[in-house]
Amino acid sequence: MPDQLQLDATTAARLFKALGEPIRVELVGLVRRTEGQEACFCDLADQFDMPQSSLSHHLKILVQAGVLSRERRGTWSWYRVDNAAIDTLAQVLAPGGPLRDSSACCD
Amino acid sequence: MPDQLQLDATTAARLFKALGEPIRVELVGLVRRTEGQEACFCDLADQFDMPQSSLSHHLKILVQAGVLSRERRGTWSWYRVDNAAIDTLAQVLAPGGPLRDSSACCD
DNA sequence: GGCTTGGATTGACATTCGTCGATCCAGTCT
DNA sequence: AGACTGGATCGACGAATGTCAATCCAAGCC
Numbered sequence: 001m002p003d004q005l006q007l008d009a010t011t012a013a014r015l016f017k018a019l020g021e022p023i024r025v026e027l028v029g030l031v032r033r034t035e036g037q038e039a040c041f042c043d044l045a046d047q048f049d050m051p052q053s054s055l056s057h058h059l060k061i062l063v064q065a066g067v068l069s070r071e072r073r074g075t076w077s078w079y080r081v082d083n084a085a086i087d088t089l090a091q092v093l094a095p096g097g098p099l100r101d102s103s104a105c106c107d
Numbered sequence: 108m109p110d111q112l113q114l115d116a117t118t119a120a121r122l123f124k125a126l127g128e129p130i131r132v133e134l135v136g137l138v139r140r141t142e143g144q145e146a147c148f149c150d151l152a153d154q155f156d157m158p159q160s161s162l163s164h165h166l167k168i169l170v171q172a173g174v175l176s177r178e179r180r181g182t183w184s185w186y187r188v189d190n191a192a193i194d195t196l197a198q199v200l201a202p203g204g205p206l207r208d209s210s211a212c213c214d
Numbered sequence: 215g216g217c218t219t220g221g222a223t224t225g226a227c228a229t230t231c232g233t234c235g236a237t238c239c240a241g242t243c244t
Numbered sequence: 245a246g247a248c249t250g251g252a253t254c255g256a257c258g259a260a261t262g263t264c265a266a267t268c269c270a271a272g273c274c
Contacts, residue, residue: 009132017127021232025116025123029205037208041251051234056252058232075241075250086200086207093197098136100193101144128262148221158264163222165262182220182271 018065125172
């Protein structure tokens with residue numbers, strides 16, 4: 001990936017911003033480690049002591065950024081981690097990526 | 108709720124937030140790809156068409172978050188990428204990390 | 215000393231963002 | 245149909261953030 005850094009920066013920043021809040025990092029982590037890689041809203045609500053509307057708001061931001069995907073199955077909403085988005089950021093931060101020196105691996 | 112993740116989430120979110128702006132992603136990338144892994148303010152100012160105070164502000168945020176480090180050498184300020192910070196995020200996003208399924212690599 | 219330059223800090227402003235109660239909507243059950 | 249439930253959306257509020265001009269400070273030069 002050469003210097004289309006301009007475009008990548010916008011994309012990466014959008015994803016980074018979505019993860020720029022501790023609760024949202026925890027949410028993504030929780031969904032990720034849930035059996036089947038997906039969790040319903042009710043499960044997540046049990047884990048966090050915050051109003052339901054706040055939780056829904058943070059999930060919406062993650063969905064809008066493309067970090068999570070939402071699917072309504074019957075009564076419940078299910079959330080999954082979009083691995084492509086995580087992969088995008090991982091590549092940006094990986095050794096040799098735009099933000100990381102290729103020679104500075106795991107010091 | 109996983110308490111060990113709590114601490115990590117706060118740290119990770121602080122770094123993510125610092126990178127949650129396109130200009131700052133570009134700044135880090137520019138510093139990283141500069142000869143010697145460090146760039147002075149004047150070099151960076153040449154690359155971006157924005158007021159000097161704005162640029163300084165964004166750099167300060169990156170420094171405060173620990174993504175960049177600043178060193179005043181004589182008249183000029185030099186910036187370097189803190190590889191430990193980038194490494195922290197890379198590990199969070201790496202396959203097997205808190206946000207990434209170990210089995211879901213590059214689907 | 216006074217002048218100039220690189221760049222950090224300040225202050226004001228508008229915008230965005232997080233928080234949370236209140237409301238609304240879609241499924242489900244009776 | 246009406247009642248109930250899971251969750252999304254709305255609205256208001258305060259706090260944080262980006263932008264930029266103006267100012268200030270330190271280092272070099274006359």
